[in-house]
Every structure is written in C-alpha cells, then in structure tokens.
Amino acid sequence: MLDAYPIEIWNGGKIRRINNSVIHLMRGQVYEIEGKKFFTFGGADSHGKEYRKEGKTWWSREMPSSTEYEEGLINLDQHNWKVDYVVTHTCSSGTLALIADQLGIKYPLDPMHSYFQQISERLQYKKCFFGHFHRDIEFPKDQRLLYSDMVKLI
Template identity: 45%
Template sequence: MIYITGDMHNDFRRISNKNLKKNNIPLSEEDYLIVCGDFGLCWARDRTFEWGCNWFAQTKFTTLWVQGNHENYDMIAEYPLEEWHGGKVRHIVRDKVILLERGQIFNIEGKSFFTFGGASSHDMQGGLLDRNDPDFDFCLKYARNNWLPYRIIGESWWAQELPSEDEMQEGLNNLKAVDYKVDYVITHCCASNLQRLIKPNYKNDVLTDYFQQLEERLDYKHWFFGHYHEDATDEENRHTVVYKRILPIEEVD
C-alpha cells in the first residue's frame, strides 16, 4: 500500500512504531510512504544524520520523497542518479530512503506518479545572508535581536530550491511521452492560483507558474503537496495539501 504525508523537517516521531501503532497505521515491508517535501534528513553530515540513516535502515517500509525548500541540495547532489521504477532517483539509504527526482514518472504498484520537488523559501524576513558579505555579522545580529527568521547561503538556503530550465523541460518531455496523463502528482508547493487561495501573501514564482501550466494540460486523478503546513482537500477532491496526516492513497481515489 502507498501512504502520503507532509513536511517532517528531520523530526520523524510521526512515523515511529509507537505513533504508527497509536494511529492504527500498519506500515509493513510491502508499503511505501511518500513525503511531499521538507523531509529534512539531508541537512548536515552530523550525528543526527547518522542516527537518522541507521533508524531508517531498520524500518519495515520504504520512504520516498521529493525535495522541499528545507533541504541541503549540495548534500543531496553527492548521491548518484540511478534508475528506479521508470524514473531517476537518489538512494539516500539503500532501498529504504529514496529521493524521487524532479520531472520524473514512476510506476509503483500499478499506479503512475509524476514527481517534482522544490519551492520558494518564504521565511526570510531577516534576510538572505552571505558570510562573504562584510556586513554579515551586523545583519545576523539584527535579525536575531529582532526575532526575524533568516537564511544563510550554503548553510540553510540553496538556490536549487527552485528548478532549472532543464529540469522543467525534462518534466514536460516525460509527460508528453505519456500524453500528459498520470494517476498522481507529488510536489512540495502547488500551482499559482491554488497557492493564492491557501497563502495569499506568498508570491508566485517560476515553479508555481510551471505547475499552473501543468494544471491546464495534465490529466490526473489527484495532486498531493506539502509546504503550507495544513491538512486539507479541496471540494473537487482533486488536490490535497498534507502536513501531519498519513493518508492511504486509496482514501482519496
């Protein structure tokens, strides 16, 4: 069975044996859990990362995920691209934690999935800081003193959070090959028009506009995404934003 959940930010208590049992979610060796971005395992090569990898290596189920905007893209790029179930992936923990790359189509349990991770970071009211900037210390102190969220380039923010032209074109090429028809879409953010309804203060970007174009061309059953820290399904039962819920995919068919 395939399950869907949202942002974890390197906090995996949601899928602990205790919590799964409490919520009667029997994830087994044959099950997949798809995380719609901001998984957070790949953030820094430290003891937390080592512990996380060891923990996932012992899980029964397989975790699949797309990139969010809270990911270390330089760290992710260290893992080689491989083929898996029809698309490109990166095995973070062999056969247990698998990144589904952008613009790919996967066939899993007889269902087709179009995946495209990434999103803009909106929590930077304190600025996007660069350690090479001579004013870095001043800007950092200002942000901290005023309790303003900030990001540091190459440490907590990466430009790769938004896709390249090549990645977007590869997605279009792969969709064209299947006549723009898939069962499910898995992303981190959503199309511009829908985002405007969920978060009116969030600005459109190259990725939300790309998804808006796909909305007008793509034939799909359901679109799952995270990013907005909400759990809701639209009235048409076509889009589900997931955060803390763990949903069997059959529930929304």
C-alpha cells in the same frame, strides 16, 4: 548533498539512492509503483531569505533548473499527460490564490507556481498532493495540501 549520489533509473524515472531504504525521487520524473503512475517534482522557494543563511537555512537548489522544468514536460509528454498521482512540494498559481483567500497566507508568485499552473491545465490525474504550507486541506481539482495527515493510495 543530494547531488553527490549517483543517478539511477528506478520504476521508470531517475532517482538518487541514499541507502537501501531511502531514495530521492527526482524532479520531473514519472514512476510506476504497483501499477500506478506518479509524477514528482520537489522544491519550493524559501521565504524570509533576508533572515536566513545560504547553505544553512536556504539553498540555491531549492528552485529547479530550466533543465529540470523541461525534463518534467518531456516526461509528461511521454506518458500522454496522464498519471494517477502528482506529488510536489508547492502548488500552482491558481491554488496559491486560493490559499491566500482561504488561509490568509500570502506568498509571492514564482516560476514554479506558474509551471505547475501550466501543468494543471493539461494533465489528467486522480489526485495531486503538495505540502509547503503546513496544513491539511482539500482544494478543488482533486488537490490536497498535506502536513500531518496520512493518505493511503494503494
């Protein structure tokens, strides 16, 4: 459904405006908000697809296209690989291994985890926030798994 909304530029990155108070921050974009730079990249692979119905409980667009992956790298290049905050839905392969060790949650690696690993090895940032695993936990390299906690940034 998001693809039905037109793309606009907002604070330096692409968005889809859902209404006056809701905007979709698109994958691989860098936004400047109140003097801080945010790199965003949503999406994650659903697990248990054999028990789900495509188009109802999982969607093929959950995972990024090759164009979205590439656009994220291009945008980071344009910002000299420096942002203040990273906001994603899932995490890097290195953090996924920590989640398996510390929480006993085992998820298969996918291209998105590898992509975020590549980025984490090069990107300079203050804090990285991700969700997907429904816990509130601090991880090394200034990474924070968020579920119900609220964090004031600005």
